[in-house]
Amino acid sequence: MKAITIHQHGGPDELIFEEVPDPIPGPGEVLLRVHATSLNHVDIDVRNGVAGIEFLQSLPHIMGVDAAGEVEAVGFGVTRWNIGDRAMPHFMLSCGRCGNCRAAKANICTDSRILGLTAWGGYAEKVLVGENHLVALPDAVSYEDAAAGVTPFATAWEAMIDTAKLQAGETIMVTGAGGGVGSHAVQVAALAGATVIAAVGAEDKAKRVTKMGADHVINYKSEGLDTGINRITNGEGVDAIIDGIRGSILQDCLKCLKDGGRIAVIGAHGGEHVDIDMIELFRKHISILGCGRSTTEIYGKVLSLMATGKLKPIIHERFPLADATKAHRLIESRHFFGRIVLLP
């Protein structure tokens, strides 16, 4: 099969389009022919060999957290899938045996592999996963939309709905609302009946998040988060925040919350260590919640909402798989809105 591999860590030029042997499905495994795969910010970290990914499998490696396609071959004992079935893997290749998996918490599996990090991922014509890692695609959802939309919608769902317990009528701020997860989180929060305040770092992104369902927009580079939240909420603050930036943004977030407010933290691209005023934290009864890994059940839920048009994935641009280098340059430029899709 053709694949994008890395033989050493480094910049976009380390991505090599080449022929590699087809994976062969063992017992309980399914070989999926990939029709679309989406860039994830973590791919950049994997390519660079940074951000705490010591557990990365040995080189050469195939990246790609998201993929969607059709079943091409099944291993011995596979009962749930037939050749030609449309499906996508969940990126958490959970073990199915540990206590968390048995308690329906596969997103905190203690013995999980991760697609594209510790197992070969979706930057290829074919990808190998266990049969229980696959989720069926509804006919109404295209491969491109599945690869682009499901992971960010599911990440946002797990963070805001399941973890931060966002309720209709509450107000939520989405930081990084122009990014891959943020742009999709705005839609999930609006669907949940919340008032959505989208924080973006560029004026062109402000117009686009309004179209996604944001009720208010803050440009945090020109206004500052807490100034913007005070203006919009008349000094009251918000009930909840979903943040994938962290760094100094997290400190500003604490000032933006009402008493009893919740912050769902799904990433740390803006800095891994943050000084927090613990007095403000306990006096205001603020909860900081680590989250952002979804489950196959949440994938199924967002796929059915995508099939009925209630959630609409945002694709910025599509590239042939062979042009992965160009796609990586684009994601690193930050001049995009939504997701970037590779087509094997």
Ligand SMILES: [Zn+2]
């Ligand atoms: Zn497990």
